[in-house]
Amino acid sequence: MRLITQLLVFPLCLLMVMTTSVWAQQQHAVDPGAIAGTVVQHVATQDADRAAVRDALARPEVREMATHMGVDLTRANAAVATMSSADLQQAAAAARQINSSLVGGASTIVISTTTIIIALLIIIIIIIAAK
Numbered sequence: 001m002r003l004i005t006q007l008l009v010f011p012l013c014l015l016m017v018m019t020t021s022v023w024a025q026q027q028h029a030v031d032p033g034a035i036a037g038t039v040v041q042h043v044a045t046q047d048a049d050r051a052a053v054r055d056a057l058a059r060p061e062v063r064e065m066a067t068h069m070g071v072d073l074t075r076a077n078a079a080v081a082t083m084s085s086a087d088l089q090q091a092a093a094a095a096r097q098i099n100s101s102l103v104g105g106a107s108t109i110v111i112s113t114t115t116i117i118i119a120l121l122i123i124i125i126i127i128i129a130a131k
Contacts, residue, residue, distance in 0.1 A: 046085065049092035053080050056095035056120060065117045076124045087127055094120040 056062055057077055066073050083091065097116045 046088060049088045050080050050083075052092045052099060053083075053088070053095040053120070056098045056117075057124075059098065062098065062117050062120070065114070066121055069118075069121060071121050071125060075128055076121070079124055079128045083127055087123065091120055091123045094123065 054077060057066075057073055057080070063073060066076070080088075080091070094116050098120065101116070
């Protein structure tokens with residue numbers, strides 16, 4: 001009986017070691033480099049969105065409108081860092097419209113730009129109030 005047990009244990013141990021090495025060489029469904037590249041791209045996009053919102057909030061026209069509406073821009077700038085991806089995309093789209101319409105130091109604000117500024121501030125106020 002002891003001989004049979006020894007004859008069975010050795011091949012079973014060998015078989016277990018071989019199957020472990022086969023599983024260790026299994027291919028991933030997605031290349032880890034592709035995942036890392038996607039994450040880096042997503043972070044870069046969010047950083048660009050945050051920069052666009054901060055640039056818009058730094059404009060004198062926006063500061064004036066925020067003061068008129070009673071919005072604390074220090075708190076709004078802090079909220080930009082904690083925005084969710086969807087809120088950040090929405091705020092960045094509005095901020096980019098503000099930045100492009102006021103580029104070159106335009107001294108006049110048209111109704112649509114004012115509306116965009118108000119929309120940006122309202123988005124940030126909602127986010128601040130939700131936290």
